[in-house]
Amino acid sequence: MxxxxxxxxxxxxxxxxxxxxxxxxxxxxxxxxxxxxxxxxxxxxxxxxxxxxxxxxxxxxxxxxxxxxxxxxxxxxxxxxxxxxxxxxxxxxxxxxxxxxxxxxxxxxxxxxxxxxxxxxxxxxxxxxxxxxxxxxxxxxxxxxxxxxxxxxxxxxxxxxxxxxxxxxxxxxxxxxxxxxxxxxxxxxxxxxxxxxxxxxxxxxxxxxxxxxxxxxxxxxxxxxxxxxxxxxxxxxxxxxxxxxxxxxxxxxWQFVPYLGLGPSAHSFDGKSRQWNIASVQKYIQSISILKPSFEKEVLSEQDFYNDFIMVSLRTSDGISLADLKNRFGEELFDYCLQNADNQIKYGNLILNNNRLFLSDTGVHIANQVIIELMKTD
Ligand code: SF4
Incomplete structure (x- = not known):
């Protein structure tokens, strides 16, 4: 789909x-x-x-x-x-x-x-x-x-x-x-x-x-x-x-399903990379007219993808599926996530239930802070 x-x-x-x-x-x-x-x-x-x-x-x-x-x-x-x-x-x-x-x-x-x-x-x-x-x-x-x-x-x-x-x-x-x-x-x-x-x-x-x-x-x-x-x-x-x-x-x-973005400034995602059309109607029209769409593209590293996955999943009520996390990113990032989640679970900002990590009612208020704790920046 x-x-x-x-x-x-x-x-x-x-x-x-x-x-x-x-x-x-x-x-x-x-x-x-x-x-x-x-x-x-x-x-x-x-x-x-x-x-x-x-x-x-x-x-x-x-x-x-x-x-x-x-x-x-x-x-x-x-x-x-x-x-x-x-x-x-x-x-x-x-x-x-x-x-x-x-x-x-x-x-x-x-x-x-x-x-x-x-x-x-x-x-x-x-x-x-x-x-x-x-x-x-x-x-x-x-x-x-x-x-x-x-x-x-x-x-x-x-x-x-x-x-x-x-x-x-x-x-x-x-x-x-x-x-x-x-x-x-x-x-x-x-x-x-x-x-x-x-x-x-x-x-x-x-x-x-x-x-x-x-x-x-x-x-x-x-x-x-x-x-x-x-x-x-x-x-x-x-x-x-x-x-x-x-x-x-x-x-x-939020489930990383591919999508095609059409029109100026529209973003697209094919499962591995993101790209975004030029943000100008005139330049957009001109580039398509010569059959050379004007866009920028970013191939996602595993770390970029992991960070997106953490950020997007934690904002949803489904939270992070730990099985999905391990499957997509392997043992190392899986362990990294769990280690960093540990303190947030102790502070009551995250809940671990049914092999999923969710923001708690208090965690929702500081969602960005909790998300950053789980992201990989080096
Ligand atoms: S300026 Fe246009 S795009 Fe922006 S919020 Fe208003 S109606 Fe929507």
């Missing part, structure tokens, strides 16, 4: 916290040219996945909801022409709430999408303004309600906590709003101030009130308890799903 990720690098405006590759504004003919290029890239890279069946397709961005029916139709036709896509493949589209009008949802429901990931981030209009989102709280709720009316039965929403000036009471309200919408999946991330973003500059000038670490931790703890109370599984540090609704695409990343 393998996955396909497609990066649509256009946004109508710039959210202040965002450091993903995107171009602001796009003329229709530019999106048409981009679509032509994407189709050409699918052809050029058809051997990347060695004929594996495609179990998941994910349109992310940027803003995939800038594409119209014909553009999506052409991309899907090419994918189905070139790859064997499983009949029950999970096909996700990220969408901004204000794009999910009745007419657009009607279009989407006639395409192969069976999962929507809606970038709500907050139901608080004041916070939405601070981070420069295009939608308001009512549009966010309408997007989910309308998506349901148009037959989408697998809906995920994104939320951000620790927004500037946010209180724990406000975060509780956000979660209540989310639960009231009865969605199947919630991704919730603590705000990070990524270097170079507008929000990072505002923070450096003292223009935004940064949430204290202690309050952020309270928000995280409250969220985990509430999610479980509401029937969600906490299957990854930032991801919560009703039973049967884990993101298959993201879960495949």
């Amino acid at each position: 393998a996955g396909i990720y497609i990066h649509i690098p256009f946004c109508k405006q710039r959210c202040t916290y965002c450091d993903f590759y995107k171009e602001i504004g796009s003329a229709d003919n530019q999106v048409d040219t981009f679509t032509d290029t994407l189709i050409q890239e699918i052809q050029l890279r058809k051997s990347y996945l060695n004929g594996d069946n495609i179990g998941t397709v994910y349109f992310g961005g940027g803003t995939p909801s800038v594409l119209n029916f014909n553009q999506f139709r052409r991309i899907f036709d090419e994918i189905h022409h070139v790859f064997n896509v499983d009949n029950d493949a999970e096909v996700t589209m990220e969408a901004n709430p204000d794009d999910l009008t009745d007419a657009y949802l009607e279009t989407l429901s006639s395409l192969p999408f069976n999962r929507l990931s809606i970038g709500i981030q907050s139901f608080n209009n004041k916070h939405l303004k601070i981070i420069n989102r295009r939608h308001d709280a009512q549009q966010a709720k309408n997007a989910v309600i309308n998506a349901r009316k148009h037959g989408f039965q697998n809906i995920s929403i994104d939320l951000i906590y620790a927004l500037p000036g946010q209180t724990i009471e406000d975060w509780k309200k956000q979660l209540e709003e989310a639960f009231n919408l009865n969605v199947e999946h919630i991704s919730a991330y603590g705000l990070t101030y990524e270097e170079g973003t507008a929000l990072w500059k505002q923070r450096n000038k003292g223009l935004v009130k940064v949430t204290e670490d202690e309050v952020t931790l309270q928000m995280f703890n409250y969220m985990r308890l509430k999610m479980i109370e509401k029937g969600f599984e906490s299957y990854e540090i930032s991801n919560y799903a009703k039973p049967g609704f884990r993101s298959r695409h993201n879960s495949a990343y």
Whole structure:
């Protein structure tokens, strides 16, 4: 099984916290040219996945909801022409709430999408303004309600906590709003101030009130308890799903299943190496037009792979399978991991159970520290 990720690098405006590759504004003919290029890239890279069946397709961005029916139709036709896509493949589209009008949802429901990931981030209009989102709280709720009316039965929403000036009471309200919408999946991330973003500059000038670490931790703890109370599984540090609704695409990343990334800045993984396309629409289009895709590549050493394995596995509720660890990396790294895990088990940050290592409830709070303890750096 393998996955396909497609990066649509256009946004109508710039959210202040965002450091993903995107171009602001796009003329229709530019999106048409981009679509032509994407189709050409699918052809050029058809051997990347060695004929594996495609179990998941994910349109992310940027803003995939800038594409119209014909553009999506052409991309899907090419994918189905070139790859064997499983009949029950999970096909996700990220969408901004204000794009999910009745007419657009009607279009989407006639395409192969069976999962929507809606970038709500907050139901608080004041916070939405601070981070420069295009939608308001009512549009966010309408997007989910309308998506349901148009037959989408697998809906995920994104939320951000620790927004500037946010209180724990406000975060509780956000979660209540989310639960009231009865969605199947919630991704919730603590705000990070990524270097170079507008929000990072505002923070450096003292223009935004940064949430204290202690309050952020309270928000995280409250969220985990509430999610479980509401029937969600906490299957990854930032991801919560009703039973049967884990993101298959993201879960495949965390299990090191190969994937092909298409579009500017998209990452690919073939089991041994990672590569990432050039982060420029113009250079991307130019390089594909001369049949020479522009990308950088990193062949993973055993140590790189081990470190990725530790980091990704420990963030999931499945934890590290010790049998898998030994099988993939041999006795030496297996012993190294166990020796370093020993103290963390004693401190109560890790739990060893059923031949698996997990973060404990206290370990989750200091996940990065625990992960670093188990990683190999020399
Ligand atoms: S819509 Fe998404 S990709 Fe575009 S600027 Fe906002 S967060 Fe970034």
